[in-house]
Amino acid sequence: MPVNHDSSFVDHLAPNVAVQFLDRVRASPGAEAFRFPRGESWESVTWQQAGDLVSRLAAGLLSLGLESEQRVGIASGTRYEWILADLAVMCAGGATTTVYPSTNADDTGYILSDSESRFVFAEDDSQLAKLREQESELGGLVKVITFDGAADGDRVITLDALAELGDAYLAEHPGVIEQTAEKIPADQLATLIYTSGTTGRPKGVRLTHRAWVYEGAAIKAQHILDESDLQFLWLPMAHSFGKVLLSTQLACGFATAIDGRVDKIVDNLGIVKPTFMGAAPRIFEKAYGRIVTMTASEGGLKEKIFNRAFAVGAKVDELKRTGASVPLPLKVQHALFDRLVFSKVRDRFGGRVRFFISGSAALNAEIAQWFHAAGILILEGYGMTENAAGATVNHPDAYKMGTVGQALPGSEVRIGDGDEVLLRGPHIMAGYHNNAEETAKALDQDGWLHTGDKGSLDSEGFLTITGRIKDLFKTSGGKYIAPSAIEAKFKTICPYASQFMVFGNDRNFVVALVTLDPDAMAGWADENGMAGKSYNEVVASEPVKALVADYIEQLNAKLNRWETIKRWEILGDDLSIESGELTPSLKVKRNVVEANNKQLIESFYGS
Incomplete structure (x- = not known):
């Protein structure tokens, strides 16, 4: 439409x-x-x-x-x-x-x-x-x-x-x-x-x-x-x-x-029963991980039905996206699974949500597709404080998962040198307060805001963000790495993940720091004979290390050889706003995490 x-x-x-x-x-x-x-x-x-x-x-x-x-x-x-x-x-x-x-x-x-x-x-x-x-x-x-x-x-x-x-x-x-x-x-x-x-x-x-x-x-x-x-x-x-x-x-x-x-x-969604909500991707990642791990812990027939439901939901979505018709047997299965599984997922969010709006950081496309299979549409948008938050957004009747949508009407998006995303329109800031030097760096003479984000536009004007330009790094072998893409893949594979941070600038291989979701790990501990143990004890245990090692092996199978994670460690604490490692909008401060764990990262390389 x-x-x-x-x-x-x-x-x-x-x-x-x-x-x-x-x-x-x-x-x-x-x-x-x-x-x-x-x-x-x-x-x-x-x-x-x-x-x-x-x-x-x-x-x-x-x-x-x-x-x-x-x-x-x-x-x-x-x-x-x-x-x-x-x-x-x-x-x-x-x-x-x-x-x-x-x-x-x-x-x-x-x-x-x-x-x-x-x-x-x-x-x-x-x-x-x-x-x-x-x-x-x-x-x-x-x-x-x-x-x-x-x-x-x-x-x-x-x-x-x-x-x-x-x-x-x-x-x-x-x-x-x-x-x-x-x-x-x-x-x-x-x-x-x-x-x-x-x-x-x-x-x-x-x-x-x-x-x-x-x-x-x-x-x-x-x-x-x-x-x-x-x-x-x-x-x-x-x-x-x-x-x-x-x-x-x-x-x-x-x-x-x-x-x-x-x-x-979660409690409020059940009480309020909204038709929409804006959220940072971490909220969707956490909900996805919680639902998947809870179902896995129940096991048996319930888990089989759950997995089959999402396989059918993904297939129906794929057919609809390509404009193909859905065969009658698949339609019947989908209707059954909608009653048995998908309706219960929707009920967790109040049962009336028309769509969610995701912003402030990149949303994992596979997690968006998982929610969509359950009948929950997440419309990803893009923008920054410097343009009053909204530059592009997907539309309920015109969306492409993995993109952040088209420019808001009345504004412009273009791709500049080095694939940098540039923005212009009524929403652009007047500048930085008391800081003419930084203002001159961000705003050019033609009114374009230089975002510092790397991206691309397709033929219909849908914008895809591939990461922060300053976050891209090059290995000593000359290969460029986009850490955010690798990090997003891991969060889809591992439902226990909270954060996954990739490093390797000017090094000969890539390493990672892992944090696990405390709520998810408490549930895992209850199911695996570690009930009552502290978070630190649980994540330091050999069974959890083996669990994460398996997920990283699955991740590496999806990566180019030069992107694969050679060394990694689970941190004893999750990142938090209080520690200064997350912004209040739940974005990771990569530089702070790297500085706080400098010795550990150095040890991965034997120095």
Whole structure:
């Protein structure tokens, strides 16, 4: 089915995020906007209720002296109050500076100082403690508004207190929010997002109102989502992927259920029963591994039926992709397996999902195909903070697995020197904050953003990403290696895998570091006489080493000779955000992992 890529909507964009939000409130006042957990139950608010509260909070910020484009930090996990704070900043004409709740005190101080943030929304006492620790860096900070922390009524006030200040301000300045919103130009700074650098200080990406409004409008123009949809949102709102989903909600008008607790994702999906969700690939890898290992542990007839079901599902998918008809006996088998197996897989995600959207890192094509065989469509997209998250995305009616889709209507993608992916359009950043040198490296004179990603475009404009250019390495034998491709293959083969990291730059062979999923290994331990043993004891055991060795042998059979893994080791701990080896969006910081395990990697080569 052809997809409409008409870009005429770009000429009719709302001028800014504030107007976009206020227009949504006027268009859908009584419809559900957000739902969120309160204790053991969920509360729901309409667009009008959210709009009224946002206006009060925005007026409160104006009463405190917030000026146009002044930065307001939000140091918090994903929750309803994060959304309220961000929209209030937009409606008051300020600019949000996002801070992950896991960011350490030094980096929190740097981000808020570099951005010259005048106000900060701080989630709780742990975030307030970071601000106190960095007080000498934050001389320009006027007021802190806390969601759950202890307020002092002076420098630190509650969200309710800010709303009360807003009530008084609105009584004296009726219509001030609408008037403020109308004055915000499209190219005004809306958000500063500091990228998680693998080396050195993070860079502040300057994103305009135009960029966010365009992103949401581009999804709406493709008729991917509408007011009847229900989103489950857990992604970090400090990350551009989370922010772009908010822009999409404002454009399309669907309701969003919000809970940023990663350990509650599966439970929440069963309760909320969303029609779509955005996620990082690690979530799908983990779900795939859990389902496969649980079924394998049950063994017997159940495992045979499960494996046969996915073999039939893969065959049916293959026939449909090539345009061939599905023979009647295969159709009958598929219908039976859909009832016995696939429906149960879908029920794990609430049973109503039309599709998932995967972004922030590369999705393994084989895992996407496995989910598709079960009737779950994962639409992979591509983008980066520097282009407000969304550059390309597959469409429910036009997708190619293994690609990241076509360019959003109204923007451009091309392949530059060295197969580098270049982007241009309304979503491109205005530059790096206080960093003209890095801005000049990323943006050329013709407005193209140089992504640093290697890729290719097919004849229909579907983009395939083959890895980060800086991550490619060459062996001492002169062979180029794309580590991400090898790593993705292993995660498909080994359902216990958490991370698989390949190294070998300027060496004569390739080596790997392996981490295993703690939950999956706890299940394995229960089934293999090691119940109660620590994770470290389990992964260091000879049976687990033999298990991983078998999976690596299967991997090597699929690789070119020069790519094969000659030496490897299972690490005693999984990678984590806390260790600094994962970004808050669950991307591996390869340089950090390599530095932390330098001696081990050197030992693989006998030095």
